[in-house]
Amino acid sequence: xxxxxxxxxxxxxxxxxxxxxxxxxxxxxxxxxxxxxxxxxxxxxxxxxxxxxxxxxxxxxxxxxxxxxxxxxxxxxxxxxxxxxxxxxxxxxxxxxxxxxxxxxxxxxxxxxxxxxxxxxxxxxxxxxxxxxxxxxxxxxxxxxxxxxxxxxxxxxxxxxxxxxxxxxxx
Numbered sequence: 001x002x003x004x005x006x007x008x009x010x011x012x013x014x015x016x017x018x019x020x021x022x023x024x025x026x027x028x029x030x031x032x033x034x035x036x037x038x039x040x041x042x043x044x045x046x047x048x049x050x051x052x053x054x055x056x057x058x059x060x061x062x063x064x065x066x067x068x069x070x071x072x073x074x075x076x077x078x079x080x081x082x083x084x085x086x087x088x089x090x091x092x093x094x095x096x097x098x099x100x101x102x103x104x105x106x107x108x109x110x111x112x113x114x115x116x117x118x119x120x121x122x123x124x125x126x127x128x129x130x131x132x133x134x135x136x137x138x139x140x141x142x143x144x145x146x147x148x149x150x151x152x153x154x155x156x157x158x159x160x161x162x163x164x165x166x167x168x169x170x171x
Contacts, residue, residue, distance in 0.1 A: 004079050004094040011098025015148040016105060022116035031118065041118035043145040046111065068104040072097055088163045095156030102149030115145035 026032065026042035033039050075097045082090050106113040119142070126132040126141035133140040 001079050001082070001090075004082075004090045004097075005076075007091065007094035008098035008101065011095065011148065011152045012102045012105070015098070015102030015152070018148050019102075019106065019114040019116070023114055026116070037119060037121055039118040039120070040116050041145055043115040043118075044110075044112040045115050045145070046113075065104055065107050068100045068107070072100050072104070075100070086163075088159055088166075092156040092159035092163060095152040095159065097156075099149040099151070099153035099156065102147070102152070113147065113149075115147050115150070117146050117151070119143045 022040060022042055026040065028042055028044065031039045031041040075093050079090060079093050079097075082093075103113045120130075120133075120140045122135065122138055123141055124138045126139060130141035130143055133142060
């Protein structure tokens with residue numbers, strides 16, 4: 001279990017450092033193009049994933065802090081019960097734990113989560129969950145901005161599903 005906690009701690013540190021670099025280098029909503037489909041854009045998210053509940057007036061801050069801390073306790077208990085051979089599951093849980101704690105730190109300190117990765121594509125119209133920005137010849141379809149913690153949580157969730165499916169095939 002110790003190794004999983006170290007991985008989670010490394011993710012928290014990496015998340016917090018990258019957020020501070022982005023916040024120190026950019027003004028809110030300032031965007032720096034990196035590639036033709038990727039920008040670094042500073043955003044503040046008072047909601048959850050995809051800015052869910054962001055417009056609710058502030059009550060969600062405490063709710064998301066309590067929820068993230070409860071999930072974190074649950075994950076630590078789960079990790080403690082893992083057999084030594086459950087490496088993929090342990091790594092997945094470490095990713096989710098590190099991501100949850102990285103974002104909860106932001107919520108406690110600032111009241112919002114600092115996001116800065118901006119992935120997009122150009123098209124005639126955008127699919128669901130992508131925000132559209134008009135450009136010559138169509139629109140840029142932007143995925144909601146995210147950060148290292150969000151990426152870690154997503155990776156962990158995908159790995160949990162893969163591990164569960166792999167376990168079903170073995171039995």
